[in-house]
Amino acid sequence: MGPRRTLLASIVTHAVLVVATVVTLYPALWVVKMALSPSQGFASASASASLWPEGATLANFRDVVSTTDLQGRWLFGRQLLNSVVVSVTVTMIGLVLSTSAAYALSRFRFAGRGATLRAFLLSQLFPGVVTSIPLYVLLDRLGLLDRLAGLVVVYATTSIPFCTFMLKGYFDTLPRELEEAVLLDGGTRFTAFWRVALPLARPALAVTALFSFLSAWNEFILAATFINEPARTTLPVALQRYVGDYSTEWGHFAAGAILVSLPVMALFFAIEKHLVGGITAGGVKG
DSSP: OOHHHHHHHHHHHHHHHHHHHHHHHHHHHHHHHHHHOSOOOHHHHHSOSSSSOTTOOSHHHHHHHTOBOTTSOBHHHHHHHHHHHHHHHHHHHHHHHHHHHHHHHHHOOOTTHHHHHHHHHHHTSSOTTTTHHHHHHHHHHHTOTTSHHHHHHHHHHHHHHHHHHHHHHHHHHSOHHHHHHHHHTTOOHHHHIIIIIHHHTHHHHHHHHHHHHHHHHHOOHHHHHHOOSGGGOOHHHHGGGGBOSSOBOHHHHHHHHHHHHHHHHHHHHHSHHHHHOOOOOOOOOO
């Protein structure tokens, strides 16, 4: 291939990438435009094709962050804390339980192993909306309605099976010789799991943690069903109040959507090196 063809291929490739980037970022930039627009109407924000609104202001962000309840308490702060507590708790529970379960399902052969895997798979076939009624009844009998603990239990039932499948598949790819070397040196199975398998599975653990956090952070339907008190709702439910029967406060909604997405972006950048990383070292003794 001559230099002219190489240059032409490079130009075409970069042009396609630029177009794809613009198409991908345009909706996000439009949300930023509505958040900075002084008007709450969608038509006024759409009047100009420019992505920068006229008279840009941070008033929508201030209005969303400074929201208070009827008693004058800072409502946005409480809802942000609720989302963080629920998401972090679900992530920790999902990691602890799914990691040990996935390792056992990957390394051991025992009665009921196949049935357990099929049961986990079956639990993923039903969306959360289908199970909302039985879950509501169970939470009501347990006294967990309108409580954050109830949301944690509900989200964990969805997170653990999926995370177990993800981690099991990753553990299956790890060489058993590394763990057998630990056992030959007098180590226990737990030592092999803690000192060898878990460090090597760090990329899979990062992906699992990110999924668990996102699933709990972004969930709306179940949170709106099981939590009624505004001070105990999560941020996705809080965004609903900007959508009315006859009108929508688009500026406030867009500003709230950006604020809700910021912790997720921060988490992604914090664990990015683990997401793109792999197994960089390892070996067996000769």
